Amino acid sequence: MPLSPAITDLELLKGHPPLARLLAWDSAAVEAAKFDRDELTIVVEHGALREACAILRDDPELQFNFFADVTCVDWYPSEPRFEVVYHLLSIPRHQRVRLKVRLAGSDPQIESLTSLWPSANFFEREVYDLFGVRFSGHPNLRRIMMPEDWEGHPLRKDYPVEGYR
């Protein structure tokens, strides 16, 4: 399967139900979209994330009812520095969608999804621990992998691989 170029034109991507649903809800909330290697990525404006997820979860045509994963990518030194990446799965429809939120490097903060999916709890703690992205509204936002008194966030790109010596 040779690679075909990624499609980033919103007009061409309107055939994908999750994107069409979000555009119909609020076209300003969708910053960009991409269809690449059979995966749909939607970049959501960071204030609209929780509502966008609620729509994708509750819409009877979509039913993205399973929170598979959240992680983060650090694009240091470019800005916006952090990309928080959510993977949702629709168990009845066997489909996936990837949501992304871009956050600035100074005081990265995003709304927690624990009120929609309790399973986000550990995943968001992990992102907080390793990247320093804060999730507002999280019930127990503490370090999960590293010791509580650890300094720094190891998966940031400006953190050396061998640690601070």
Add this chain to the structure above:
Amino acid sequence: MPQMFTPTPTLEAAGPNTMTLNMGPQHPSTHGVLRLLLEIDGETIIRLMPDIGYLHTGIEKTCEAKFYQQVVPLTDRIDYLCPLTNNLCYVLAVERLLGLEIPPRAQWLRVMLNELSRINSHLVWLGSHALDIGAMSVFLYCFREREDVLRIFEMVSGQRMMTSYFRIGGLALEPPLGMFDAVRKFITRFPSRIDEYENLLTSNPIWLRRTKGVALLSVEDAVALGATGPTLRASGVDLDLRRDMPYSSYEKFEFNVPVSSDGDVFARYIVRVQEMRESNEIVRQALEGVPEGPIKADAPKIVLPEREKMKTQMEALIYHFKIVTEGFPVPAGEVYQAVESPRGEMGYYVVSDGSPKPYRVHMRAPSFANLQTLNTMCAGRLIADVVAAIGSIDIILGDVDR
């Protein structure tokens, strides 16, 4: 004054009649180094909080400093009971980033070995789970068959546990002579061996008392708390990525997906035991239908050349040198590849920036998500049931902490 102790998470007792109890990280039933904080009222659990991270080795960070092909051995160390499933998930993700087509023979061998690792993993689970609950002899029976599976792994890869047998673009080597015979011998004998385990447990009154109705997990809770794999299927959700979102030609195999709606420890036990039978069936199909042909993709810039060619042809030598010293660039992009591991949805999210080293590798570990269901399972139950509940979700701490 410097702080003398690393502060560890604590759990404050909520009521006047309750106390908190520390369980682990060296408790034998926690399958590794899991620490649990229990708030108890007498023998009854009020709530439970897992404290993890004791095995965190920063694999995701290490991956960013390696070439793509050097990451494969690291993936073995994540879920050390099914290293081949980790290998598969990672190489599938990178192959999708590259747009690489894998020859059918390699795909079928991958399926065969992947199902053998599922059997291997379930055997360790069954043995140690039964040992936790007090049925000691099952452990010895299970490890007898596990030894056969490990011998097969040793035949193909030279390693019993850290196999690293799958490569980006195919397999490391053609399987040796006698490997197919060993697999055939194993699969003809194995169903009767599963009968042996079931004779010991399935209608054993003590086993039933310890597992039936214990650690209940409803459908809604299972989905909301992110459970996958046998834990989810034992709660009544019919989802198996091998059948529903197939990868590595799983769509060419016929198998059933065992589902139970009881949601207790016994249901998880039954689902896994039946899965072993189905896996045995898939291995049989893979063995009978394995096609002839190459085991590596035709991509000289990505796949290492054969030893013979490397010694006799100049191009092959150049490619070999370049792959080993410089790696190979991967087109920029990102992929989330999920496979059905013995524990549930194992997902690798690989981001490439066009260089020969992955920009970011993230593992969605099934044990990590399944662990979150423990509090719901155990609240209101007795302390002894915690042991049964931990065993029934089958966590691997290497997978939880990475």
